[in-house]
Amino acid sequence: MNIQQLKLYAKENLFFSTLLVMLTLTNNLAHAQKAPPFSNNILMDNQTYVFFMADRLEYNLNSGVNPLVWDAQGYIGKDLSKVWFKTEGEALAAKTEGEMEFQGLYSRGITAYFDVQAGIRYDVAYNAEDSQSRGFAVIGLQGQAPYLFDIDGNIAVSDAGDVSASFEAEYDLPITQRLWAQPRFATNIAIQEVRKWGVGSGFNNVQLGFRLRYEIEREFAPYIGISWNRKLGETADFSRTDGGRASVLGLVGGVRVWF
Amino acid sequence: MSMAGGNMGMDGMKHENNHDGHNAMQMSANSMKAEPVKHGPNHHGPGAAAIANWEFDRLDEPGIGLGNDGHKVLGYRDLKSLKPNIDNRTPEREVELHLTGNMERYMWSFDGKKFHEVKTPIPFGYNERLRLILVNDTMMEHPIHLHGMWMEMENGHGQYNPRKHTLLVQPAQRISALITPRDKGRWAFHCHILYHMEMGMFRVVEVADKKGNIYENNDRL
Numbered sequence: 001m002n003i004q005q006l007k008l009y010a011k012e013n014l015f016f017s018t019l020l021v022m023l024t025l026t027n028n029l030a031h032a033q034k035a036p037p038f039s040n041n042i043l044m045d046n047q048t049y050v051f052f053m054a055d056r057l058e059y060n061l062n063s064g065v066n067p068l069v070w071d072a073q074g075y076i077g078k079d080l081s082k083v084w085f086k087t088e089g090e091a092l093a094a095k096t097e098g099e100m101e102f103q104g105l106y107s108r109g110i111t112a113y114f115d116v117q118a119g120i121r122y123d124v125a126y127n128a129e130d131s132q133s134r135g136f137a138v139i140g141l142q143g144q145a146p147y148l149f150d151i152d153g154n155i156a157v158s159d160a161g162d163v164s165a166s167f168e169a170e171y172d173l174p175i176t177q178r179l180w181a182q183p184r185f186a187t188n189i190a191i192q193e194v195r196k197w198g199v200g201s202g203f204n205n206v207q208l209g210f211r212l213r214y215e216i217e218r219e220f221a222p223y224i225g226i227s228w229n230r231k232l233g234e235t236a237d238f239s240r241t242d243g244g245r246a247s248v249l250g251l252v253g254g255v256r257v258w259f
Numbered sequence: 260m261s262m263a264g265g266n267m268g269m270d271g272m273k274h275e276n277n278h279d280g281h282n283a284m285q286m287s288a289n290s291m292k293a294e295p296v297k298h299g300p301n302h303h304g305p306g307a308a309a310i311a312n313w314e315f316d317r318l319d320e321p322g323i324g325l326g327n328d329g330h331k332v333l334g335y336r337d338l339k340s341l342k343p344n345i346d347n348r349t350p351e352r353e354v355e356l357h358l359t360g361n362m363e364r365y366m367w368s369f370d371g372k373k374f375h376e377v378k379t380p381i382p383f384g385y386n387e388r389l390r391l392i393l394v395n396d397t398m399m400e401h402p403i404h405l406h407g408m409w410m411e412m413e414n415g416h417g418q419y420n421p422r423k424h425t426l427l428v429q430p431a432q433r434i435s436a437l438i439t440p441r442d443k444g445r446w447a448f449h450c451h452i453l454y455h456m457e458m459g460m461f462r463v464v465e466v467a468d469k470k471g472n473i474y475e476n477n478d479r480l
Contacts, residue, residue: 112364
């Protein structure tokens with residue numbers, strides 16, 4: 001019985017028409033094998049990276065009190081989407097006094113060279129008698145400006161509603177393969193005066209630094225340098241009233257480590 | 260997307276780029292060199308640190324760091340097939356891919372998309388005639404390897420265009436090849452700098468017939 005006869009017969013017979021449908025289906029499956037599902041998960045191109053760097057971990061020798069200073073950051077995440085941690089602070093070695101800040105941010109790559117970062121910041125200041133803390137909501141931009149300047153700027157609103165901004169720029173200048181010069185500029189701006197934290201309205205301070213580091217390994221580089229911190233305006237007045245100085249020039253020595 | 264036509268020819272010839280810049284691949288009257296093509300709007304995203312504002316022929320150029328020592332250095336223009344290619348059809352369609360990367364973020368990709376970001380293979384029709392165009396938007400050379408079929412590199416030798424499986428694409432170069440996919444299946448397509456491939460400069464080309472079958476080779480040309 002050929003197919004034509006079968007078709008004719010099937011018109012009158014439900015059993016045979018069902019059989020014909022089944023035959024046709026089986027026939028098609030055998031000859032038109034479809035491709036298996038496509039997988040894009042066969043490379044190493046979607047890894048989670050972990051990074052930590054203490055850019056500054058140093059002792060500041062000046063004519064007043066000598067603090068230990070740190071400035072470290074790190075992240076865990078994908079190419080364009082990361083959780084970013086930052087901490088910066090100083091603590092006196094000789095007596096119980098210090099202040100520090102911690103930031104936890106979500107970082108999203110928005111252009112080839114810049115990430116937008118948003119999250120929270122927590123400040124702590126302490127001395128032998130007392131301690132205080134405050135929280136912030138932070139939003140900022142971090143990345144590389146043309147000519148490879150490392151830029152980090154952000155705007156923060158404290159839990160009391162005080163608005164401030166900070167900006168930092170660094171540049172890595174190679175002198176030899178292992179010896180690097182690193183000029184650094186940082187400034188803080190506040191809209192409202194916050195007396196308790198010694199913060200005046202307007203420009204708070206300008207920091208200029210210059211460090212020379214020698215990369216024994218790229219991940220481990222001791223350095224020496226100078227750091228100048230000049231408090232400005234009201235902030236400088238508050239500092240003087242509290243028995244401090246508006247301008248501190250110090251010799252710094254430390255190590256830059258990352259992994 | 261306007262490709263800024265006008266008098267951009269290196270030899271001063273008036274040259275009108277059409278909508279997609281296709282006829283820029285045609286040779287000008289007195290030279291084998293294709294006219295430069297203006298890059299369209301940059302949609303490659305943060306994974307691409309740069310684009311080539313103008314995409315150049317560069318087939319006569321020996322490559323980065325070569326050709327400055329007084330010797331003649333053979334280049335892609337000098338390659339010629341001994342025997343004519345068997346498929347003389349004009350291409351029915353074009354597939355254009357841009358080589359993109361960001362050294363700072365260490366991302367490598369095609370069209371700004373790493374392999375894990377694409378959801379489908381690049382579809383090639385079984386026995387179709389197509390033109391593959393590669394544009395290098397990075398500042399380094401990438402050897403792009405297509406498995407499973409020949410690329411007849413369009414370097415001005417017509418039927419004697421050389422057959423290659425890897426095209427070394429120079430920075431800001433626009434290079435093209437004619438392809439007849441004669442073997443069905445899924446084929447790797449990637450930068451042969453393997454650490455670029457592993458970071459995402461990789462695609463799968465799927466050669467299927469009109470029914471979507473990728474297994475048997477029937478009615479082979």
